Amino acid sequence: MSKIVELDIFGWEKVYIKEIYGNFIAFIAIHSTKRGPALGGCRFYHYENHRAKSALALEDVLRLSRGMTYKATAGNLPLGGGKAVIISEFYDLKPDIRRSLFESFGDFVEELEGKYITAEDVGTLVEDMKIVSERTKHVVGLPESMGGLGDPSPVTAIGVFTAINYITEKLLNKSPSNTTILLQGLGKVGSNLLEHLYNEGYKIYISDVSPKAIENALNKYKNLKYVPPDEVFDIECDIFSPNALGKVINRHNVEKIKHKAIVGAANNQIENYEVAQRLQDRGIIYAPDYAINLGGLTLVYYEYELKIGKQKDKESARNIAIEKTKENVLKNLEEIFEIVRRTNKSPAIVADEIVEERMK
Numbered sequence: 001m002s003k004i005v006e007l008d009i010f011g012w013e014k015v016y017i018k019e020i021y022g023n024f025i026a027f028i029a030i031h032s033t034k035r036g037p038a039l040g041g042c043r044f045y046h047y048e049n050h051r052a053k054s055a056l057a058l059e060d061v062l063r064l065s066r067g068m069t070y071k072a073t074a075g076n077l078p079l080g081g082g083k084a085v086i087i088s089e090f091y092d093l094k095p096d097i098r099r100s101l102f103e104s105f106g107d108f109v110e111e112l113e114g115k116y117i118t119a120e121d122v123g124t125l126v127e128d129m130k131i132v133s134e135r136t137k138h139v140v141g142l143p144e145s146m147g148g149l150g151d152p153s154p155v156t157a158i159g160v161f162t163a164i165n166y167i168t169e170k171l172l173n174k175s176p177s178n179t180t181i182l183l184q185g186l187g188k189v190g191s192n193l194l195e196h197l198y199n200e201g202y203k204i205y206i207s208d209v210s211p212k213a214i215e216n217a218l219n220k221y222k223n224l225k226y227v228p229p230d231e232v233f234d235i236e237c238d239i240f241s242p243n244a245l246g247k248v249i250n251r252h253n254v255e256k257i258k259h260k261a262i263v264g265a266a267n268n269q270i271e272n273y274e275v276a277q278r279l280q281d282r283g284i285i286y287a288p289d290y291a292i293n294l295g296g297l298t299l300v301y302y303e304y305e306l307k308i309g310k311q312k313d314k315e316s317a318r319n320i321a322i323e324k325t326k327e328n329v330l331k332n333l334e335e336i337f338e339i340v341r342r343t344n345k346s347p348a349i350v351a352d353e354i355v356e357e358r359m360k
């Protein structure tokens with residue numbers, strides 16, 4: 001069995017690297033355990049640049065683990081931030097190889113004795129986490145049939161919906177029935193969000209690269225308007241809600257945006273602070289992503305509490321997660337926009353400053 005290599009990187013508690021089953025390389029970065037165990041998903045990713053793949057995986061695991069610390073802090077959860085990346089050498093793995101790989105990853109997580117808690121992420125499946133759970137108890141995001149709380153996306157959607165209502169009523173001074181909203185991405189979060197917005201009476205535009213996702217939405221709800229993916233910045237809505245990709249607002253489109261507010265679940269929506277400040281200077285409201293998309297993390301945290309006996313049953317654990325999500329989203333937005341009004345700093349910058357203060 002190969003040994004764990006430990007890296008000390010300034011700003012991170014530790015990075016562990018291990019060659020697991022089948023010569024796959026797995027990275028686990030612990031950004032912080034100051035507030036609790038470092039929780040974050042396991043990404044299984046194929047890097048096209050073969051020579052630089054280890055460097056790219058390290059960059060990803062560092063960036064993503066740090067983001068988890070910020071999100072956990074924004075969610076007021078007693079958790080730190082961590083993340084795992086396994087470099088995928090092939091696109092398709094035979095089921096028996098995949099099983100051995102995730103058993104071996106489970107052993108790696110177990111060796112860290114609870115400092116890191118893993119979960120599903122890009123490229124991994126609930127089925128993979130079931131296999132991981134055979135080797136370690138430090139895994140969350142399991143299906144209900146395995147004692148977990150199931151898909152976290154509906155709770156993420158509730159948090160984002162809470163934020164949309166807050167921005168509509170408190171900052172745009174409008175009501176849902178006279179507010180237009182463009183939903184980009186109708187996946188796990190976007191489709192749940194669509195249902196809440198529809199029931200609340202918003203005027204909804206939808207966009208997705210998947211014709212199937214569009215067709216499903218148009219069949220299920222009346223009066224939706226379709227916007228082709230490359231035209232989302234050509235129209236003007238009160239709210240643009242990104243629920244698909246990262247860096248959707250960047251230096252190439254920031255001057256073009258006509259929407260009044262940006263409120264969605266996608267991680268890392270804004271390319272950098274400069275772009276974020278430009279939005280603010282143009283009078284476009286931005287609800288910082290991790291301050292409002294913390295519902296999924298909150299749910300998996302309560303699944304962890306259930307696992308360690310701090311919650312009595314699934315139903316109450318889920319209900320508490322939903323209430324805490326709404327409460328924390330509102331608290332974050334109140335705090336952020338109070339400072340934004342006084343300083344005219346971008347909400348993205350203010351959110352980071354608030355969270356960094358809470359981490360002290």
Ligand code: NAD
Pocket residue numbers: 152153154156184185186187188189190207208209210213229243244245246265266267293294296297
């Ligand atoms: P998903 O993969 O289920 O859905 C993404 C959707 O976006 C798909 O329908 C896809 O076809 C669509 N899409 C992709 N590219 C697009 C484009 N260019 N234009 C329009 N649509 C496009 O993902 P999800 O779980 O719904 O997550 C959505 C976003 O929210 C991601 O950025 C994710 O990181 C973030 N997020 C998700 C959760 C969660 O609980 N699932 C929690 C926090 C953050």
